[in-house]
Amino acid sequence: LCADPNASHPASNTSKFSFAAGILNLEAMRALLAAGADPCSVNNFGKCALSNAVKNAERAPVSEDESERQKVRERAHAVIDLSAQKVLGMSYTEHLASLTVGSAVTWEDVEKVNELGAKTGTLVDIRHSTVDQASRKSIWGWSHPGDRQWVVESDSSRKQATFMPSQLRLAT
Numbered sequence: 001l002c003a004d005p006n007a008s009h010p011a012s013n014t015s016k017f018s019f020a021a022g023i024l025n026l027e028a029m030r031a032l033l034a035a036g037a038d039p040c041s042v043n044n045f046g047k048c049a050l051s052n053a054v055k056n057a058e059r060a061p062v063s064e065d066e067s068e069r070q071k072v073r074e075r076a077h078a079v080i081d082l083s084a085q086k087v088l089g090m091s092y093t094e095h096l097a098s099l100t101v102g103s104a105v106t107w108e109d110v111e112k113v114n115e116l117g118a119k120t121g122t123l124v125d126i127r128h129s130t131v132d133q134a135s136r137k138s139i140w141g142w143s144h145p146g147d148r149q150w151v152v153e154s155d156s157s158r159k160q161a162t163f164m165p166s167q168l169r170l171a172t
Contacts, residue, residue, distance in 0.1 A: 005037035005051050014043040014052075022052035024060060024072075037084035046109035047167075050083040050092075054166040088169065093136045099123060104171035105152060112161055116154035120171060125151035127162065 008015050011105045017037040020028035029049075033039065042048045047055075057076035063069060084092040099105070113119045127149050149162040 005032045005035035006041065008041070008043070012043050012045070014047075015041040015049070017041070017046070018043060018052050021049035021079055021083050022037045022056045024053070024057060024075050026075060026078050026082065029079065029082055033086065039083065042108050044110070046107070046111070046113070048083075048087055048108065050080070050087045051164070053083045054092075054164065065098040091164075098170055099150060099165055099168060101125065104155075105150075105168045106171050107152070107163060107167050107169065109163070111169055112163070112167075115159055116157050116159050118154050118156040120155045121152040122155060123150050123168075124153045124160065127151060134149045 005017070009019070010027050014022075015037065017029060018041065020032060039049055046100050053076075057080060060072055060076060063072075080092050084090060084095055087154060090098075101123050105121055105123055106119050107113070108119065109120070115116045149164060150168060151160055151162050152168070153160045
């Protein structure tokens with residue numbers, strides 16, 4: 001780690017905390033938080049630690065050994081929950097339960113904000129992910145965040161886009 005817990009990689013502006021979440025390094029995340037890291041910082045692409053944790057947990061390489069797979073699942077859950085607690089103030093399970101059709105939401109994804117003209121919207125539909133589950137090396141056997149995508153209609157442009165739950169925040 002480094003002396004500045006909020007230092008970022010210059011190319012992507014990814015914070016150390018977000019990077020640690022992306023590689024599922026729970027110990028580094030805890031150390032960075034203790035040193036004063038900002039868990040809510042976003043990189044140049046509008047992704048926060050929670051988004052990185054969820055995306056990379058889905059793609060984590062896992063062993064064929066069931067006990068090793070269980071360890072990866074547990075670590076992924078712990079990283080996602082720590083990220084959710086720090087970024088959203090609630091567990092990831094609570095966050096998923098709070099996302100219902102009709103909820104007003106915000107997002108930080110720079111591409112989506114530019115595409116839709118604003119960062120506020122309303123959830124209008126839920127779709128199953130287009131990710132081909134059969135092509136994965138291992139199916140973890142837990143309902144991970146890639147199972148569903150939320151369709152959001154922008155409040156200003158009325159355009160629609162899909163988001164993963166980790167990219168959405170309930171509007172305050």
